[in-house]
Amino acid sequence: MLEFPQKVYYARDIPHSVQDLMNSMDAHYRRSIMAKDMFEAVIVENTFEDEPNAPHISIVNDVDGDQEEVTPAWEFHYSNHIWHSDDVPPPDLVNLRGCDCKGHCDPKSQTCSCLKRQHEYSDDIPGFIYDEKGRLKRRGYPIFECNDLCGCLDDCRNRVVQRGRQYTVNIRKTTNKGWGIFAGRQKIPKGSFIGIYAGELLSERETEERGKVYNKVGRTYLFELDFYYLRKSAGDDTDDEEWQAKYVMDAYHAGNFTRFLNHSCDPNCAPNACYVNEGNIEKPTVALFTRRDVLPWEELCFSYSGYESDEEPENNLEDVRANNGDAVYAKCLCGAKRCTGFMFN
Numbered sequence: 309m310l311e312f313p314q315k316v317y318y319a320r321d322i323p324h325s326v327q328d329l330m331n332s333m334d335a336h337y338r339r340s341i342m343a344k345d346m347f348e349a350v351i352v353e354n355t356f357e358d359e360p361n362a363p364h365i366s367i368v369n370d371v372d373g374d375q376e377e378v379t380p381a382w383e384f385h386y387s388n389h390i391w392h393s394d395d396v397p398p399p400d401l402v403n404l405r406g407c408d409c410k411g412h413c414d415p416k417s418q419t420c421s422c423l424k425r426q427h428e429y430s431d432d433i434p435g436f437i438y439d440e441k442g443r444l445k446r447r448g449y450p451i452f453e454c455n456d457l458c459g460c461l462d463d464c465r466n467r468v469v470q471r472g473r474q475y476t477v478n479i480r481k482t483t484n485k486g487w488g489i490f491a492g493r494q495k496i497p498k499g500s501f502i503g504i505y506a507g508e509l510l511s512e513r514e515t516e517e518r519g520k521v522y523n524k525v526g527r528t529y530l531f532e533l534d535f536y537y538l539r540k541s542a543g544d545d546t547d548d549e550e551w552q553a554k555y556v557m558d559a560y561h562a563g564n565f566t567r568f569l570n571h572s573c574d575p576n577c578a579p580n581a582c583y584v585n586e587g588n589i590e591k592p593t594v595a596l597f598t599r600r601d602v603l604p605w606e607e608l609c610f611s612y613s614g615y616e617s618d619e620e621p622e623n624n625l626e627d628v629r630a631n632n633g634d635a636v637y638a639k640c641l642c643g644a645k646r647c648t649g650f651m652f653n
């Protein structure tokens with residue numbers, strides 16, 4: 309577990325020497341097996357402290373690896389950290405509360421303050437939001453994990469996201485959507501934690517210009533922290549249409565494997581807001597969980613349009629088409645039976 313005072317990572321310090329070195333090599337080297345080994349080694353090197361037990365991530369291109377790229381572009385720093393932009397406040401430890409439990413927190417406790425905090429948002433779910441196997445009982449609610457101020461043990465049931473990735477995932481080239489993320493040989497049960505959407509935490513204002521560029525080139529890694537309960541806590545007088553998330557995660561310059569998760573209109577994963585060592589409700593960590601059992605070797609995807617219900621999605625193709633001609637609004641190639649035709653709608 310992290311020791312306080314917690315280290316804060318700033319976007320201005322995102323390392324780039326490895327990317328610079330690799331990009332200075334000739335194309336022959338960047339297409340060699342050595343470059344693939346290097347990419348995998350960088351992942352281990354940059355994550356072994358925060359995820360010492362996470363299974364190995366392989367880079368696989370069996371689509372066009374001979375002629376094209378053996379790795380994704382060396383354009384980002386691989387990391388599980390949240391890199392704060394200068395106008396984003398560091399984690400709020402003043403408003404962070406820890407429980408006084410000893411040993412393991414009891415899901416029937418009347419005194420555990422973390423359980424009470426959780427029930428402010430999910431009072432219809434008895435006990436913690438995780439079951440005894442650490443799986444999410446229900447999606448959509450913010451998760452309040454035990455934190456470094458708590459008296460409970462590191463393996464308390466209410467600590468899942470902070471323990472890091474437990475399942476194998478591989479970064480694999482797809483035939484039509486660029487790189488994607490695939491399960492390993494093991495099935496991943498419904499409700500399992502996959503990874504956090506790491507990256508640069510930006511203010512909404514700062515995101516505007518980046519968004520325009522990403523939309524034009526047709527590849528975006530922005531994730532707005534616009535969870536529904538944040539709208540509610542902003543007060544009743546805030547018009548829903550006018551409400552804007554304060555912060556956005558950008559995984560373009562720094563991020564982990566989750567930046568390669570492609571969109572699906574019938575996704576097997578979904579993002580969930582989670583808090584560990586953060587007392588600021590507006591700065592949740594985006595944690596990805598499976599929303600159904602994932603078969604061995606299956607591609608992991610989530611919905612970029614935020615659609616998560618089990619009902620049929622609305623098809624608003626015409627609106628999206630009329631909206632603008634940016635490359636990012638290209639046709640969706642998820643292949644799901646109920647594909648709406650577009651990634652962002």
Ligand SMILES: C[S@@+](CC[C@H](N)C(=O)[O-])C[C@H]1O[C@@H](n2cnc3c(N)ncnc32)[C@H](O)[C@@H]1O
Pocket residue numbers: 484485486487488526527528529567568569570571572636639640641642651
């Ligand atoms: C966050 S990136 C995902 C990783 C990306 N495939 C890569 O190679 O870096 C988002 C971009 O992936 C592509 N993409 C993701 N899902 C897609 C889908 N269902 N259909 C077509 N392209 C998709 C689009 O170019 C999109 O802007």
